[in-house]
Amino acid sequence: MTAVIEARGLAKTYGATRALDGVSFSVAPGRIVGLIGPNGAGKTTALKAILGLTSFSGELAVLGLDPRTQRDALMREVCFMADVAVLPRWLRVSQALEVVAGVHPRFDRARATEFLSKTDIRASSRVRELSKGMVTQLHLALILAIDARLLVLDEPTLGLDLLYRRKFYDTLLNDYFDKERTILLTTHQVEEVENLFTDVIFINHGRLALNASVEDLGNRYQQLTLAAEQAPRARALKPFYEREVFGRVAMLFEGRSAAELGALGELRTPSIADLFVAKMQGTPST
Amino acid sequence: MNSTLAGAAAAEAPRPVAPSDRIGSGNTLLMLVRRELWEHRALWIAPLVVAALMVFGAIVASVKYHLTRADMSRDDGPQGMTMFAVMQGAVSMPLSVVMLIVLVFYLLDCLYAERKDRSILFWKSLPVSDDLTVLSKLLVALVAVPLGVFALGLLLSLVFTGIWEVDAALGRVPAIPGWGMLAWLKAEIALLLCLMVGVLWYAPFAAYLLVVSAWARRNPFLWAVLPPVLAQIVEHVAFGTHFVGNFLRYRMFGIWGTLFSHMHVGRGRAFALSSALSQLKLQAALTDIDLWLGLAVAAALVFAAIRLRRYRDET
Numbered sequence: 262m263t264a265v266i267e268a269r270g271l272a273k274t275y276g277a278t279r280a281l282d283g284v285s286f287s288v289a290p291g292r293i294v295g296l297i298g299p300n301g302a303g304k305t306t307a308l309k310a311i312l313g314l315t316s317f318s319g320e321l322a323v324l325g326l327d328p329r330t331q332r333d334a335l336m337r338e339v340c341f342m343a344d345v346a347v348l349p350r351w352l353r354v355s356q357a358l359e360v361v362a363g364v365h366p367r368f369d370r371a372r373a374t375e376f377l378s379k380t381d382i383r384a385s386s387r388v389r390e391l392s393k394g395m396v397t398q399l400h401l402a403l404i405l406a407i408d409a410r411l412l413v414l415d416e417p418t419l420g421l422d423l424l425y426r427r428k429f430y431d432t433l434l435n436d437y438f439d440k441e442r443t444i445l446l447t448t449h450q451v452e453e454v455e456n457l458f459t460d461v462i463f464i465n466h467g468r469l470a471l472n473a474s475v476e477d478l479g480n481r482y483q484q485l486t487l488a489a490e491q492a493p494r495a496r497a498l499k500p501f502y503e504r505e506v507f508g509r510v511a512m513l514f515e516g517r518s519a520a521e522l523g524a525l526g527e528l529r530t531p532s533i534a535d536l537f538v539a540k541m542q543g544t545p546s547t
Numbered sequence: 548m549n550s551t552l553a554g555a556a557a558a559e560a561p562r563p564v565a566p567s568d569r570i571g572s573g574n575t576l577l578m579l580v581r582r583e584l585w586e587h588r589a590l591w592i593a594p595l596v597v598a599a600l601m602v603f604g605a606i607v608a609s610v611k612y613h614l615t616r617a618d619m620s621r622d623d624g625p626q627g628m629t630m631f632a633v634m635q636g637a638v639s640m641p642l643s644v645v646m647l648i649v650l651v652f653y654l655l656d657c658l659y660a661e662r663k664d665r666s667i668l669f670w671k672s673l674p675v676s677d678d679l680t681v682l683s684k685l686l687v688a689l690v691a692v693p694l695g696v697f698a699l700g701l702l703l704s705l706v707f708t709g710i711w712e713v714d715a716a717l718g719r720v721p722a723i724p725g726w727g728m729l730a731w732l733k734a735e736i737a738l739l740l741c742l743m744v745g746v747l748w749y750a751p752f753a754a755y756l757l758v759v760s761a762w763a764r765r766n767p768f769l770w771a772v773l774p775p776v777l778a779q780i781v782e783h784v785a786f787g788t789h790f791v792g793n794f795l796r797y798r799m800f801g802i803w804g805t806l807f808s809h810m811h812v813g814r815g816r817a818f819a820l821s822s823a824l825s826q827l828k829l830q831a832a833l834t835d836i837d838l839w840l841g842l843a844v845a846a847a848l849v850f851a852a853i854r855l856r857r858y859r860d861e862t
Contacts, residue, residue: 314671315860332857336674343668350664351586363578364675366570400669 263325265290265411265443266311270319273306273467280306281317282467290410291440292474293457296447297537298464304447307464308415311445312341324410337366340409342400342417350389354382354399361403373406376436394425401429405437412437414446430454455533463540470540479530483514487526495525502539513539575675579683580691583657590687593649594696597641598703605707609714638703639738646696650688654756655767657684658856667856677857681757685849688753689746697742701735737827741806744832748802751841754848761855798841806832 266288273281281303288294298304309315313328313335321328326335348357354377362370377384380398388396397417404412418426434457438444448454461478463471473481487495492503492510498521500512513531514522522528531539584590658681661667670680708731714720756771763770778791808828832838 309860312671314668316858333674333676336672341668341672343672344665347665347668349586349661349666349669353585356582356585360578360582361673363581364570364575364673366674 263290264288264322265292265324266445267322268307268311268319269321271307271310271317271321272319273303273310273315273317279467281310281319283319284464284467284469286462286469286472288443288445288460290443292459293438293444293446294460294462295451295454295458295533296445296462296464297451297533298447298470299541302464303467304464305415306467308341308413308445308447312339312413338409339411339413340404340407341413341415342404343415344417344419348388348396348400350387352388353384354386354388354391355384357388357399357403358384361407365407367408368403369406369408373402376402376405376432394421397421397425397429401432405432410442412442412444414444414448416447416449418448418450426450426453430457433457451534451537452532458533461533463537465541471536475533478533478536481515482531482536483517483519483522484529484531484535485512485514485522485526486510486529487512491525495522498522502542511535572679575679576683576686579675579679580687583653583684583687584691586660587653587657587687589649590653590692591695593645594642594699597645598699601638601641601703602706605710609710609719638707639700642696642700642703646692650692650753651756652768653692654684654688654753655760655771657687658757658760658852659763659767662859677853681761681849681853681856684757685753689750693742693746697739700738704731704735740827740829744802744806744829744838747833747838747842750845751798751848754845754852757852758848758855761852761859797837802832802835802838805835 264287266286268287269285271281271284272279284303284307296304296307306315306317310317310321311323311328313332316329323335324338326338328335352360358370358373361368361373377399380395380402382391382395382399388399391399401417418429421429430453433444446454446457458475460474461471462469485495485500486506486509489505489508489510492512495510495512496503498514498517500514503510503512505511513536519528661670711720756767759767759771775791775795779789779795782788782791806828807826808831
């Protein structure tokens with residue numbers, strides 16, 4: 262199957278800062294990919310490169326198109342939500358529907374209207390009169406009604422309360438996502454959405470720290486929780502991260518078998534959030 | 548280069564685009580122009596308010612003051628300056644001034660505001676090219692608004708004529724000398740041609756303002772005004788000359804001298820606007836080399852504004 266995104270040696274520098282330092286990855290169709298990294302890791306730069314919003318060096322094909330030179334064609338197939346609150350504040354809800362219907366060949370206005378009818382948003386309201394949560398709902402309504410092959414979301418729920426966040430992801434998963442579509446998502450609230458992802462890409466200091474499908478994570482990584490006295494024995498197996506919690510030690514291993522570790526303590530697959538912290542903070546134990 | 552990669556992938560995954568899968572550039576452009584009028588409501592509200600004030604003033608004047616025949620005859624010079632001509636001028640002048648003011652602020656704001664509030668990210672998420680976007684803004688400033696204001700002026704002159712006719716019927720003022728359907732039509736066509744020449748002549752200014760709007764990080768008004776002012780001051784201090792100032796003055800008013808040459812506008816020798824059409828030096832104006840040089844500069848500046856919007860990375 263052709264990759265939706267194919268990046269090889271993606272690089273971008275802002276002055277002396279290397280925002281992206283030779284990143285290569287590929288995203289298959291029908292996946293929900295979490296692009297995760299600390300602030301300033303290069304996530305947004307990577308998304309901007311994919312959306313043709315910034316220059317870069319390296320090879321990049323999105324749906325077979327070059328975002329640098331074929332941006333206009335790309336935007337018919339790709340939808341993105343850069344951030345909350347980028348809808349123009351003067352725009353009325355009815356005008357938002359009208360303008361997207363007027364310029365987007367794949368926009369289903371009836372669908373957007375139907376979605377909006379389930380919210381408290383009135384057609385005559387201006388964006389500036391809506392709460393942050395409502396603006397996001399409006400933006401989501403516009404996006405859900407666009408038949409795009411790739412949806413890019415950059416911190417779509419930043420600053421929203423839990424109810425709106427939960428609703429947002431539920432809608433995305435139930436009303437939008439299908440095997441034809443691909444979603445690329447960055448977020449800080451990893452714990453909340455980690456069940457959503459089929460794949461994760463960790464990025465740090467402009468470099469790829471991890472690129473795996475969620476199924477693979479279970480095979481590759483183990484989290485071992487054990488009593489502190491047992492820790493030296495486990496350390497011999499070279500955990501790449503460890504921390505102490507309530508007198509017990511949690512260690513993360515890569516590529517060890519359950520047979521090797523099982524005897525030492527409780528074994529489970531680490532959560533994406535734990536794995537992220539471990540990968541980002543390095544290895545205090547070695 | 549990634550042309551190989553993109554090319555290979557494109558060859559593997561051809562997704563045929565059905566004819567219905569596109570929206571024509573014309574329709575998109577029309578939508579974008581409407582969008583501009585939604586956002587920048589001053590473009591149509593300001594001329595409407597001025598027009599309403601003028602009608603109000605005319606009605607008040609017609610009710611409160613009566614022109615005597617003596618007033619009329621004093622203005623009625625040997626060259627035959629008609630009330631009609633005065634009316635035409637009175638209508639188009641304030642509207643043109645207010646149009647120029649709102650257009651300058653519109654052009655400075657239209658590519659700046661979307662960057663300031665980051666809504667450019669929303670607009671760029673739609674399948675609309677930067678070419679069409681910038682073009683739509685130019686179209687608003689150079690075609691849509693001028694034509695709209697012209698139509699408003701046309702309507703106003705009819706309203707004023709109507710008010711005058713009512714007064715004349717009541718015997719308060721003499722009938723309009725020089726009024727006639729044909730004369731009126733000719734005058735309106737002359738105005739429209741002046742407007743067209745003006746649009747072509749001022750296009751480089753509009754394009755310059757667009758570039759500033761697409762480029763300035765803050766305060767585009769200052770960035771637009773400062774360079775020409777500073778250039779004049781520096782030139783004067785350094786060389787004691789006024790080339791920049793003279794050049795700018797020429798670029799602002801030069802074409803009107805060409806268009807109205809042999810037409811004497813002034814005290815006692817006022818012209819009848821009804822005969823203006825036959826007196827316009829239209830051919831001279833449209834073949835003016837400076838007009839075309841200006842258009843070439845405008846095209847280059849518009850291209851620069853498109854590139855700035857496409858590749859500026861600051862969000």
